[in-house]
Amino acid sequence: MSLMLLRRVVPASLVAVLALGGCAAFQSGDAATATSSTPEASDDARTTVLASFYPLLYLASEIGGDRVEVESLTPPGVDPHTVELSPRTVTDIEGADLVAYLSGFQPAVDEAVAVTGATAFDAGEHTRLLTTGETGHDHDHEGHADHDHSGEFLDPHFWLDPARLAEVAAALAEELTAVDPDGAATYEANAERVVAELTDLDAEIDAGLARCAQDTIVVTHEAYGYLTSEHGIRQEGLSGIDPEAEPSPARLAEVADVVDEHGVDTVFVESLVSPAVSEALASDLGLRTEVLDPLENQQDPDLDYPAVMRANLAALQDALGCEAP
Template identity: 45%
Template sequence: MRRRLLPALLVTAALAGCGGQAGTADGKFEIVTAFYPLQFLSERIGGDVVSVTNLTKPGAEPHDIELTPRQVGDVAEAKLAVYIKGFQPAVDEAVAQEAKDRSFDAASVVTLLPAGGEDDHGHEHEEAGHGEDPHVWLDPVRFSTIAGKLGERLAEADPEHAAGYRERAQALVAELGTLNTEFADSLKTCERRELVTSHTAFAYLASRYDLHQVGISGIDPEAEPSPQRLAAVAQEARETGTTTIFFETLVSPAVAETIAREVGAKTAVLDPLEGLVDAQGDYLGVMRQNLATLKTGLGCS
């Protein structure tokens, strides 16, 4: 990754000059975000006084993106880079090189869960021991904490508009509180609490609402699960009477469909919100669609 990124970094002097000092032509405060959920936060909290550039294009899988020279230039020019350290190596390196003092690491303001580990049946996840799980945005409570902290960070970086940032951040915190209540109430009583997913993106959601995530693949959705892991997941699905195997929007559903056929279950889309597929939707709408999918798949009353 370092060899791929360094040539891009060499051009940033020409692209950015003394990085972070330039504004947009209309004078807006420039923010660069690593992927969609952070774009959503930045746009909602920033309002019409910011310009937001997202490094992960719609429909792209964000885990292993590579940055173009122009995107590295965007990081260098931005007045604030919003990212989750440890999720996207190329973004981590660009921020460290070009925007270290003009960055907001969303993972630094909440408590993270470990990646991997063992499930309740002693099945070892393949990524066990490899750092922390970055998917914090799937927990509305943690996400609301990030929203409040980002509002403060923007107020500090752009004091002229501080009151507006804080006001919009608190409004979003209230909306996320309502979303949390909807999830908690809707998932309180369900026939099943096992959440069998194509990859382990939903640990925060499962932990918050007392569900048990069973991931076919690990944190990286592109990683191929071993035959042993496939057999273990199929066995657990049978033992728990699982009726729905959930797969995500940005990767192939083939493995989830294979497990579903083997255990006689249905499949349904559960969106990890790593990228926005429907340009007409937003974080809140997709999360509510996820809730409806969970209620059906888990038999919640």
């Protein structure tokens, strides 16, 4: 049985949506353009890439450069877990040269790719994913999304580990070359630069979290296993891997015990998830709140992936009392 990363209720069949053609969108708008046209090439001459959410948008834009026109299937400010697609966006998927997505992460995108038969790049096939069992503990898994583990889900948030994102970057360059062979030299050179930048960022995070006074963080939902597990940091989420699950009173009491036991002074909140419950818990326990961005969507257009990851590193260092490298 195929294992899904995080299976929500699937939207109405996109077969029916396709039949509607030019009807209005039922939730999200048309794909948002992420790169502007260049004076050297018309839009018609460029390879069209649709990225399902921000980290893949970042990679496609950086690697593709002027040879690609990259658009996002997740509009700004929208939680990618729950995105739905307009009929026009489904038509765009069918006509795109390449769709970059993560199978199981966004059910509407999965179904659109299947229905349209689009040329697709599944990031989950090109890196190592973590599994999370019902106990909430993470386990390193050297497989991909087609492996089934009873009582476990594959954690989709691989991009919070720059080393894993670098693996996907290298694979995406190869896929772009297959779609646009004339751009091979561009894609290879850009991918080498991106991989080098991500490798340096990974080393920076390793050094920044090497010596910390604390080892536990409290988060809104447990999205940070790839950022914490390799550094001996324990994440305690008000909810599990599902960002919209409401924590029970019993779970809040457990988190309060963790706060007391481990001397936690910060509750991390997210920009795309309501902070109400986290802020209430922090107020009750006399804690502060800070933002830890899971980077599922780009909140500030002036801050790219490396900038946000460095902000995350600084927030973790402050909360955990880490020594400067």
